[in-house]
Amino acid sequence: MPVNVAKAPLPAPNPKLPPIPEARGPLNIKVQYPGAGDLVNSKDSNFIHGQVGNGDAGLSINGVPSPVWPNGAFIGWLPVPQAVASTDSLGRQIMLGVYELVAVVGMDTARLTHTVRLPIPAATPPVVVQPATVVPVSQPTYAAVGATKGPAPLKGTQSAKCYGAFTTCLLATPILSDTDRVVVGRPTPTGTYKWFLVPGTTVQVTGTQGEFAQVQLDNGQIIWIAKSDLNLEAAASTPTRVTIGAPSIASGGDWIDLNIPVSATPAFLVEETERGFNLTLYSATPGANTPSPLVTRDAYVRGVQRGGNADRIVFGISLSAAPFGYLTLYQNGLFTLRLRRPPAIDPSSPLRGLTIAVDPGHPPIGATGPTGLWEPQATLPVGFKLRDMLVERGANVVMTRTAHEDVDLAVRPTVARRNNAHAFVSIHLNALPDGANPYRAQGTNTYWFYQHSSTLAQHVQRQLVNEMGLADKGIHFGNFAVIRGTWMPSVLAEGAFIMMPDQEAAMRTAEYQAQYARGIVLGLEDYFRSLAQQK
Structure with missing residues (x-):
């Protein structure tokens, strides 16, 4: 007996898009997404797309009419199938959902039963007061931050218990002069990237949470770093406090360098302003002969002011135009903030030479x-x-x-x-x-x-x-x-x-x-x- 499946209307055509080629082949339903057995992670509705082989076909998915484009492609938006409890080949509980697809052209009908997995409903836990999620360390501990050939987790620590404290170093392999390797710091374990530290920087670890370590850069700044980016074996036994020497400005033609002699690799933050940068060096102390402001005769860099407090030094760099780009470099006791000049542009041919x-x-x-x-x-x-x-x-x-x-x-x-x-x-x-x-x-x-x-x-x-x-x-x-x-x-x-x-x-x-x-x-x-x- 013929099945009646109405052809669902298409969205209004977009004149900017080229015409869609027409498909007039035999009906053959193929689902591209979600694949058979894929987990559909949605509570109520979800999309399903694929092709049916013929652009004239009407298509229903679990009884919901779904548009078919002239080339036979479709995308449906409909409720998630009803979940049915089952078990997998290992006897584990799983939840399954079934899409029943029916495509019709004239007297021809094609059917496809497409099974996917659905999330297992989570049991509602009892309401309890949770203890603090950050596990503190009991004494100062330091470590290095950086990169090794393999993961280097924090040794001797757990997220549930943590005895002792440690200074750590951002995992350090030899620092190459032409590498973009950095160690990422975040304001929270799930926060966005904000700090990009040089491998080999020594930091103080003050707690742990799951796969992350809470790190104190100075008395006013806490960040989070992946445990795998910390190396206790490279740690110093005492806090690292950076002493800076007299900064200087050097022009490289396409860029200007703010060069700062430092006693150790500093933890730092570069923040852009509308017409400049703020460079913060944490746990830093000015040495003798560190003038502020720093005199510059460069047309792009209008001035450099030094500020901060007892825990950090902040350099404010004022530019004559909006920032275009920068690099941070550290080698042989010299920290450099390299400021890139905007290129010279011919407005009549703005890309020429770029x-x-x-x-x-x-x-x-x-x-x-x-x-x-x-x-x-x-x-x-x-x-x-x-x-x-x-x-x-x-x-x-x-x-x-x-x-x-x-x-x-x-x-x-x-x-x-x-x-x-x-x-x-x-x-x-x-x-x-x-x-x-x-x-x-x-x-x-x-x-x-x-x-x-x-x-x-x-x-x-x-x-x-x-x-x-x-x-x-x-x-x-x-x-x-x-x-x-x-x-x-x-x-x-x-x-x-x-x-x-x-x-x-x-x-x-x-x-x-x-x-x-x-x-x-x-x-x-x-x-x-x-x-x-x-x-």
Whole structure:
């Protein structure tokens, strides 16, 4: 008996997207996400996408009509299936949910039963008063922070008990002059990255919580560092207090160095202001002959003031323009804050002579669309088109990858820095976590990490929206590894949603790939032209 499944209406077509090719093949239902046996981590509703082989098909999923695009792709938004208790092959309890998909074209019908896992409901625990979650140490302990070939957990400690206290060192291997290796500190164990310490810095550990150690930089500053980044064996037996010598300014042409002689590797924080930086050195004491203010005759660095208190020294650096980039360096008893000058720009040809780092996002990993388009397969041709457009405008281009091989996330910004790039742009396609409605959340957004990158993000976002025609989801702070480089403005663009059938189909076309690339180029031009106007 024929099954009647009405064809659900599609969203209004987007004139900026190229036409979707039509599929008229036999019905064949394939679910791309969630995969069979995948855990769907949503309490009420979730998306499911894939393809049915024929764009004329009507599709129902658990009785809910779901739109099918002309190429046979679909994405449904519907309640999570009812959970059914079961056991796995090892006899462990699991919860299963079943999607029943029915596709119909004329007299032809296809069915698919698709089973996924659902979260096991957590038992409601009794209400109890929890003790303090930070386990204090009983006496001062110090350790070094840094990197070794393998993990180096805190020895002799537990998160439930902690006897004795320790000074620790941020795990130290030989410090190379051309490394971007840092040790990350956070304001809370789950907080965003804020401190980026040099390997070998000695810090005081005051407590532990799970995989993190509570570290005191001075009497007024507590941060959290992963235990695996601490090395007790390299620790000092007494607190390390840094004495600074007389700072000096040195010009390197494209940059200006604030050089500070120090008695030991300092824990520090660099914070950007609208027209400058604040550099804080913790547990630091000024030595003799450390003048304030520091005299400078550089047109970019207007002045350097020294302040602080008994526990720390703060250098306030005033600039004649907004910060463009910086590096922190430490070698042979000299701590350097290297300030990068904004490049000289010709407003009529703002990219000429600049070096732009182009980062086609992924692999490893990456999102996949309903018909199987994998994110790295789409971002690479966008990267090539962006490269060609930049070269046409007189820019030099550094590509972080030119083939479908894995490139480590940490390597990508390092490649840009070593090539002295003036901007870094990472190209991505978005997808959503379980429980988010793709019909509402889709659009274009751009991410930045450091404040000096936010203006570039604004320009790129505006031009991407103009070129790609999708909803403007704005710019956002994003704690992504590839945009945490400090030497240049760095942004990560999520131009389109690969999980949406019309946008996935568009990203298969050279036409829309070029629109994505053009949006980035125009945003870069606007940004660097704005720098010329500041002078």
